[in-house]
Amino acid sequence: MWKSAKEGEPSWDSPWGHGRPGWHIECSAMSLKHLGERFDIHGGGTDLLFPHHEAEIFQSECCLGHDPVVQYWLHNGMINVDGEKMSKSEGNFWTVSEALQNVDPLVLRYALINAPYRQPVDFNTVMIEDSSSHYGRLLSSYSEALHVSKESHIGQYEIESLNISSERLINGMNDDFNTRKALVEIQVVVKELASLLQSNDRDPIRIGEYVTWLEEFAGGVLGILPPRKSASEFYENKLSRRSEIESEVERLLEMRDVARESKDWSKSDKIRDELHEMGVVVEDGPEGTRWHVL
Structure with a gap:
């Protein structure tokens, strides 16, 4: 004392x-x-x-x-950097302002809450890339859903799967603020929404219910959703970017299809990596290959 x-x-x-x-x-x-x-x-x-x-x-x-x-x-829990304890003496000490020079604030937030708060977190490139990928899917689906739903955003949701995810997310947060469990439900809902947006049945009212859910939980509870204006600007920029690269992407996808048909998996993977460097995500499914811009 x-x-x-x-x-x-x-x-x-x-x-x-x-x-x-x-x-x-x-x-x-x-x-x-x-x-x-x-x-x-x-x-x-x-x-x-x-x-x-x-x-x-x-x-x-x-x-x-x-x-x-x-x-x-x-x-x-404590923050480690590449498996080593963060400390000034080790020369691996980062302030938040320094981290934000290289990482989007919401990606950083996503990364840090992607584990129960009592557990140590290993801050490394893989962690940031993984969080950036998940956050990119969230932002991409949310921004497109905002565009599609427009005035059909109804301020409530009645879809059974959303009610189930709500209950699971709340139970996770009630379990000693287990944000990891909450993020799992965010990912489940984003996957459902992405499938709905890619389907032929793009019902604006139904999509509006997903917008409501994400704003309540991804935004209101976890704080990982940008303002609507920022999301809308992101979507407009994405459309512009898609228009700029569409012909080149289609050309590369045709080459990839030929490589896959001849079972040249090495070339197929190389083309996929090239598309990824362009900011393009390729998804293969029963209905064929789809792509979107991150």
Whole structure:
């Protein structure tokens, strides 16, 4: 609670000698000043469980006479970089502002919530690429659904599969804020919506129900959906980009079909990779090959 004075450090006189408040009492004092004698949630990393938070609990409850002072303690896992603990001494320390110079904010958010918050997260290129791919599907489907539904966006949803996903997502969040389970349901709904958008039955009202669901859960609960205006601009840019590259994509797809028919899988994969570098996703299905721009 009270540390003896060391040369060069701020210090004060006290009945216990010349010194300064300890680390633990600093946090108890800040909590009391800014949050009051009782508050709901106290966060921190798993590395603070002991002794810091344990000491903070003891001294706050003894001082205030409340048990408990804090209702819920949430301890997040640590961030590793390529399997190594993030630290300044290792030279692999990134601030959020530095990360955002290379990664879209919503992709970064998607990546960080794609695991239960108590677990450590390994921040690496594969993680970001995977999250970017999933987020790209979400944004692509949502932006197109906004365009198709227009005024048919009805503000509610009655589709059974959406109600099932709602229940599962809420149950996941109620399970110690398991955002990983919630994201699984987002992916399920995005896959359903993508299939609906590619079908011949593009019912605007039905698609509007998916828009409502995504805005409620992907947007309202998880915060990984952009504003409608941004999504609409994304869709317009995607249409423009598709128009620019359509003839080249069709040419490459014809070459890929020939390679697949002759079972030249190496060439087929090479063409698919070339299309991916152009920002084109190729999907093979029973009805043939479809493609869309990320």
